[in-house]
Amino acid sequence: MKKNYASVLKATDVKMYQVSTLQALAMGHTRPVIDVAELKKHGNIGLGTFEGVNGEMIVVDGKVFRATDDGSVSEADENMGVPFASVCNSNGGISFDIQEMSRIEDLKTLLNVRIEELFGLNSMHMVRIDGEFEVIDARSEEAYHAIHVSLKDMLKETQKAFKFDNVSGTLICVYYPDFMDGINAAGWHIHFVSDDRKKGGHVFDLKMKSGHARLDKISKIEIQLPTDPVFDTYSLKEASGDDIKKVEQGK
Numbered sequence: 679m680k681k682n683y684a685s686v687l688k689a690t691d692v693k694m695y696q697v698s699t700l701q702a703l704a705m706g707h708t709r710p711v712i713d714v715a716e717l718k719k720h721g722n723i724g725l726g727t728f729e730g731v732n733g734e735m736i737v738v739d740g741k742v743f744r745a746t747d748d749g750s751v752s753e754a755d756e757n758m759g760v761p762f763a764s765v766c767n768s769n770g771g772i773s774f775d776i777q778e779m780s781r782i783e784d785l786k787t788l789l790n791v792r793i794e795e796l797f798g799l800n801s802m803h804m805v806r807i808d809g810e811f812e813v814i815d816a817r818s819e820e821a822y823h824a825i826h827v828s829l830k831d832m833l834k835e836t837q838k839a840f841k842f843d844n845v846s847g848t849l850i851c852v853y854y855p856d857f858m859d860g861i862n863a864a865g866w867h868i869h870f871v872s873d874d875r876k877k878g879g880h881v882f883d884l885k886m887k888s889g890h891a892r893l894d895k896i897s898k899i900e901i902q903l904p905t906d907p908v909f910d911t912y913s914l915k916e917a918s919g920d921d922i923k924k925v926e927q928g929k
Contacts, residue, residue, distance in 0.1 A: 692766050694896045695764070695902070698904055708729060718742060720766075721766045731833075747837075771804075773890065774792065778888065789805060805892065814877075818837075860914075
């Protein structure tokens with residue numbers, strides 16, 4: 679018990695670094711706030727997207743990967759723009775094994791139980807799950823350069839879905855509590871990259887054979903807001919919670 683409690687206390691020293699807000703992204707602010715090189719200074723694990731919503735971002739082991747609209751993955755150039763991301767420097771946190779999961783909702787339920795055991799439902803969390811998967815059902819997209827076009831409408835034009843069968847890889851799972859909805863998506867937001875770093879995307883659903891999770895409980899956040907004048911032309915309170923849930927939670 680003492681060992682687990684010490685691990686939880688250590689995990690609370692981790693800080694989340696967030697680029698912009700999900701409200702801004704949902705309303706269509708997809709211009710770069712920082713670049714990949716700057717993002718890497720603030721975290722070795724996380725997720726996000728690129729300028730113009732040009733693919734899904736997976737940050738793992740200090741490297742930033744970009745999943746394109748066909749599910750292929752490559753390491754992102756350091757000068758690529760980042761309009762939205764959440765990263766942290768993981769210190770290992772606590773770890774646990776995960777058995778077979780037939781759908782993503784079962785995995786989210788398990789993760790909710792774990793963070794509730796840590797008295798963490800009102801904290802942020804970063805979870806890395808290395809595992810074997812029967813199916814990963816995912817999406818990514820190509821760039822859509824516009825101003826004041828909502829993320830929902832962009833994805834109608836650019837999003838493509840794909841599946842990976844019998845693949846090993848890593849899930850990056852970010853949790854924000856309900857009271858932070860709009861700053862980020864309340865609940866779990868999950869991206870995937872394969873072990874060979876050639877496949878990945880935003881995860882809609884999955885079938886997991888087995889996995890090993892490492893969880894960091896996070897009680898600090900730094901938010902880098904956009905500084906360009908266009909940012910102040912958005913009415914962020916108009917961002918629809920339903921629309922955010924549909925695009926970010928895979929509904």
